[in-house]
Amino acid sequence: xxxxxxFRDAExxxxxxxxxxSLLEPGRHYKLMEICGGHTHSIYRYGLTDLLPDEVEMVHGxxxxxxxxxxxxxxxxxxxxxxxGVTLACFGDMMRVPGSEQTLLDAKAAGADIRxxxxxxxxxxxxxxxxxxxxxxxxxxxxxxAPSTALTMTRARAxxxxxxxxxxNHVTIEPPLRALLDLPEFGIDGFVGPGHVATVVGLxxxxxxxxxxxxxxxVAGFEPLDILHAIEMLLRQLADGRCEVENQYKRAxxxxxxxxxxxxxxxxxxxxxxxxxxxxxxIPRSALKLAPAYADFDAELRLxxxxxxxxxxxxxxxxxxxxxxxxxxxxxxxxxxxxxxxAIGTCMVSPEGACAAYYNYGRFxxxxxxx
Amino acid sequence: MRSEQRVLEIIETARGKRPRFKDELVTMxxxxxxxxxxxxxxxxxxxxxxxxxxxxxxxxxxxxxDGREIALTTDSFVVRPIRFPGGSIGELAVNGTVNDLAxxxxxxxxxxxxLVLEEGLAADELRAEVEAMAAAASAAGVEVVAGDTKVxxxxxxxxxxxxxxxxxxxxPRADLGTGKIEPGDRVLVxxxxxxxxxxxxxxxxxxxxxxxxxxxxxxxxxxxxxxxxAAGAELRCLRDATRGGVxxxxxxxARASGVCVVASEDAVPVQxxxxxxxxxxxxxxxxxxxxxxxxxFVAPAGAEAALAALRTAPGCERAAEIGExxxxxxxxxxxxxxxxxQRVMDLLAGDPLPRxx
Amino acid sequence: MCLAIxxxxxxxxxxxxxxxxxxxxxVKRNVSVGLLDDxxxxxxxxxWVLIHVGFAISRVDEAEAEATLKxxxxxxESYEQELEELKGSSIE
Numbered sequence: 001x002x003x004x005x006x007f008r009d010a011e012x013x014x015x016x017x018x019x020x021x022s023l024l025e026p027g028r029h030y031k032l033m034e035i036c037g038g039h040t041h042s043i044y045r046y047g048l049t050d051l052l053p054d055e056v057e058m059v060h061g062x063x064x065x066x067x068x069x070x071x072x073x074x075x076x077x078x079x080x081x082x083x084x085g086v087t088l089a090c091f092g093d094m095m096r097v098p099g100s101e102q103t104l105l106d107a108k109a110a111g112a113d114i115r116x117x118x119x120x121x122x123x124x125x126x127x128x129x130x131x132x133x134x135x136x137x138x139x140x141x142x143x144x145x146a147p148s149t150a151l152t153m154t155r156a157r158a159x160x161x162x163x164x165x166x167x168x169n170h171v172t173i174e175p176p177l178r179a180l181l182d183l184p185e186f187g188i189d190g191f192v193g194p195g196h197v198a199t200v201v202g203l204x205x206x207x208x209x210x211x212x213x214x215x216x217x218x219v220a221g222f223e224p225l226d227i228l229h230a231i232e233m234l235l236r237q238l239a240d241g242r243c244e245v246e247n248q249y250k251r252a253x254x255x256x257x258x259x260x261x262x263x264x265x266x267x268x269x270x271x272x273x274x275x276x277x278x279x280x281x282x283i284p285r286s287a288l289k290l291a292p293a294y295a296d297f298d299a300e301l302r303l304x305x306x307x308x309x310x311x312x313x314x315x316x317x318x319x320x321x322x323x324x325x326x327x328x329x330x331x332x333x334x335x336x337x338x339x340x341x342x343a344i345g346t347c348m349v350s351p352e353g354a355c356a357a358y359y360n361y362g363r364f365x366x367x368x369x370x371x
Numbered sequence: 372m373r374s375e376q377r378v379l380e381i382i383e384t385a386r387g388k389r390p391r392f393k394d395e396l397v398t399m400x401x402x403x404x405x406x407x408x409x410x411x412x413x414x415x416x417x418x419x420x421x422x423x424x425x426x427x428x429x430x431x432x433x434x435x436x437d438g439r440e441i442a443l444t445t446d447s448f449v450v451r452p453i454r455f456p457g458g459s460i461g462e463l464a465v466n467g468t469v470n471d472l473a474x475x476x477x478x479x480x481x482x483x484x485x486l487v488l489e490e491g492l493a494a495d496e497l498r499a500e501v502e503a504m505a506a507a508a509s510a511a512g513v514e515v516v517a518g519d520t521k522v523x524x525x526x527x528x529x530x531x532x533x534x535x536x537x538x539x540x541x542x543p544r545a546d547l548g549t550g551k552i553e554p555g556d557r558v559l560v561x562x563x564x565x566x567x568x569x570x571x572x573x574x575x576x577x578x579x580x581x582x583x584x585x586x587x588x589x590x591x592x593x594x595x596x597x598x599x600x601a602a603g604a605e606l607r608c609l610r611d612a613t614r615g616g617v618x619x620x621x622x623x624x625a626r627a628s629g630v631c632v633v634a635s636e637d638a639v640p641v642q643x644x645x646x647x648x649x650x651x652x653x654x655x656x657x658x659x660x661x662x663x664x665x666x667x668f669v670a671p672a673g674a675e676a677a678l679a680a681l682r683t684a685p686g687c688e689r690a691a692e693i694g695e696x697x698x699x700x701x702x703x704x705x706x707x708x709x710x711x712x713q714r715v716m717d718l719l720a721g722d723p724l725p726r727x728x
Numbered sequence: 729m730c731l732a733i734x735x736x737x738x739x740x741x742x743x744x745x746x747x748x749x750x751x752x753x754x755v756k757r758n759v760s761v762g763l764l765d766d767x768x769x770x771x772x773x774x775x776w777v778l779i780h781v782g783f784a785i786s787r788v789d790e791a792e793a794e795a796t797l798k799x800x801x802x803x804x805e806s807y808e809q810e811l812e813e814l815k816g817s818s819i820e
Contacts, residue, residue, distance in 0.1 A: 001643075001647055001733070001734070001752065002753075002776070003734040003776065003793055004733065004734060006793070006797055008709055008710055010710050010711045012797070012801060013710050015800065015803050016803060019803040036730055037728055037730065038730020044714060045714060046708045046710040046711075046714070047708045047712020047714045048710070048712055049712065050711070050712035050713055051710075051711055051712055065728065066728060091726065091781075092653075092725045092726045092727075093726045093727060093728050096720065096721075105398055105399070105400065105721070106396065108398075108399075109396045109398040109399070115577075116724055118578045118652065118725050118727075118782060119579070119781045119783070121760060121782050122578075122579065122782070141727065141728075141781075144732075144780060145727065145780065145781060147763050147783070147785070148763070148780065148781050148782070148783040148785070151760060151762050151783065194730070196730050196732055196778075196780065196785070199778065199785055199786040200785065222730055222732075224710040225710075225800065229796070232803075248796075250792040250796065251788055251789050251790075251792040251793040251796060252734075252778050252786050252788050252789070253786065254786070258763060260763055260764065260766050261763045264763065327375075329375050329378040329379070330372055335378060335385075336385065340719075341407065341410075341720040351653065351728055352728045352730060360717055361714040363382065363717075364703060364715050579757050579758060579782070580755055580756070581755070581756040581757065582754055582755040582756065643754055644753060644754035644755055647733075647752045647753035650733055650752070651733050651752055651755060651779070727731050728731055
């Protein structure tokens with residue numbers, strides 16, 4: 001696979017790892033946050049921590065659009081799917097996420113018409129092919145995915161589809177980062193930035209992190225070599241005393257982002273006044289809803305939803321994991337009450353959740369340690 | 372706060388226990404060959420039937436008849452669509468059961484076939500499947516000696532379900548069992564992985580992917596026979612890597628024998644199109660179902676000969692050594708990643724689902 | 729949010745709806761290329777694009793990819809010694 005395998009080259013990996021070693025300041029411990037769940041997944045899946053020195057600690061951030069959806073919204077999705085005549089189309093990522101009583105997978109087993117799709121366009125096709133059913137697309141994702149939903153809604157409107165709507169849970173990247181940076185004692189030295197979000201928004205939205213909060217920020221691709229390279233660039237900035245936003249993912253993320261995608265989003269969505277984030281609470285202007293011109297396609301307006309705000313179970317510490325305050329294994333219920341098969345929180349069931357990544361990939365005693 | 376080590380210990384202790392089947396409803400996850408399946412089998416089925424042979428949890432069960440060891444196995448096939456590139460439900464049914472016998476080192480002798488047909492199924496389709504079964508049985512050298520047919524109302528099954536039972540005679544050249552696996556043993560795989568499950572996903576046409584990927588369904592008895600010939604005494608254990616893929620087969624064996632399996636990602640053969648489709652969907656080929664792939668655990672002394680023998684069998688030309696057995700951590704499968712680090716390869720909770728994140 | 733894979737545009741299959749057939753190592757899928765309809769024109773046959781949820785979300789620039797790989801390969805100082813230490817420090 002071109003543009004993929006070259007960036008998984010083990011020899012180049014070793015070269016960059018050696019370079020990282022040479023940039024360490026003696027006696028200094030570095031805490032770097034990778035924001036995006038996809039980066040967390042890659043780090044564990046390729047065993048990158050084996051290639052990084054102990055002095056470089058990776059802290060997992062909140063960039064997992066599945067993880068940050070609060071339980072009440074899952075309950076809403078299940079309520080939608082449970083209705084007579086309704087088909088809920090959603091990404092596979094959502095199927096195991098727990099609501100207050102059950103998951104979408106459980107609801108499907110109990111008879112709800114829930115279909116896993118790869119693309120919002122597949123949901124559109126289901127609506128076209130089943131005019132007698134009310135098809136609702138469960139939209140999730142940061143700015144990476146929102147433009148695709150936007151184009152899908154534009155198409156639905158152009159086709160005057162009467163039986164298609166969107167349950168919109170798109171979120172934006174800047175507000176949660178600000179919320180994190182405002183936390184007292186947020187001891188992160190630098191950020192590995194979300195490469196695919198950057199293909200849409202460019203570098204500009206991240207400039208405040210370097211300018212106002214004094215942290216270097218490197219937008220990174222998702223292959224293991226990209227991540228190591230971004231870490232190298234961060235350490236180089238720290239060694240040089242620089243503090244900038246840099247782009248490691250130049251081959252795919254233009255510095256200016258994608259104006260066409262941004263325009264598509266602006267046409268179809270507007271910012272909600274506030275949105276509840278798991279673990280971070282209410283954050284103003286951090287999520288999208290359909291614009292008035294698309295009211296006919298807004299599932300929240302077409303259907304009545306419970307709309308309850310459901311707090312996480314007492315035992316759940318997903319919020320702390322998402323903020324990077326604790327490591328997955330430091331959660332009180334990690335691996336015991338909360339496992340991938342029976343999860344209490346989203347971090348354990350999202351494909352890119354930090355707890356899932358650690359449990360599925362990182363959970364073993366290294367050589368020389370007692371098991 | 373507990374240390375990371377302590378947390379890992381607590382988890383491993385819990386996982387080592389026999390699971391309890393506490394689910395309220397049966398979900399698709401229970402049929403996927405992952406953790407949910409394991410819980411169903413170990414938590415409900417095995418304890419209920421209370422049989423030493425069953426407790427082995429092998430692909431076939433051993434029964435002694437007049438001093439000879441006979442292997443008995445059963446399988447149901449519920450695939451949708453029933454015809455797909457590379458095969459159909461009929462062939463799967465025959466080869467699947469033949470393979471369960473083969474990996475128990477039992478020469479397949481006879482099958483029974485039970486058909487559950489959906490009202491409205493076209494006679495031509497039924498005829499095509501029956502002919503496919505007959506052809507596969509003949510190719511595999513087995514006789515279909517008995518059968519049954521039922522018809523259910525339209526909508527009650529997907530065209531047809533096929534259930535097969537197979538009987539074979541255990542070959543004296545090998546003494547296989549999970550208890551025989553030891554640190555130092557080599558792990559072989561008989562061919563490229565992930566083709567069958569990917570072919571089915573593509574044939575369902577819900578994901579819009581188009582590629583030259585066919586099911587790998589085939590009888591593995593020639594492969595097993597070749598290995599028995601070349602290195603029978605050194606064979607420790609074989610397993611058919613069907614639902615849940617090679618990853619699940621390795622996990623089952625690691626768990627049953629209490630050893631650690633370390634696999635090398637780079638060494639596992641995968642067809643480029645299968646790798647690409649899996650990459651697009653965010654699924655790991657190691658978890659995708661196969662219908663013509665086995666994993667073999669072989670003592671070091673016999674590994675080279677076993678591999679060479681495997682490669683002579685039809686469809687097994689790309690057989691490869693993919694790993695080694697270690698002592699610690701017990702019950703776990705680790706992978707040396709293509710990039711240089713190491714990670715765990717656990718059972719999945721259920722079916723691998725396409726993801727966007 | 730993060731799963732995107734590079735593929736090459738084989739043909740435009742639906743001009744009006746901006747759909748193109750894209751190839752990823754032998755696997756083909758129709759994807760929407762509407763997000764790449766910029767002032768320079770839309771995608772062309774032979775272009776490499778990044779595919780996410782059935783949409784091409786950006787182009788993959790071959791020259792930049794080469795440049796990145798060259799840069800990494802150029803970090804050549806042979807730190808044989810450091811590599812040994814690195815392996816040592818990965819045992820926690």
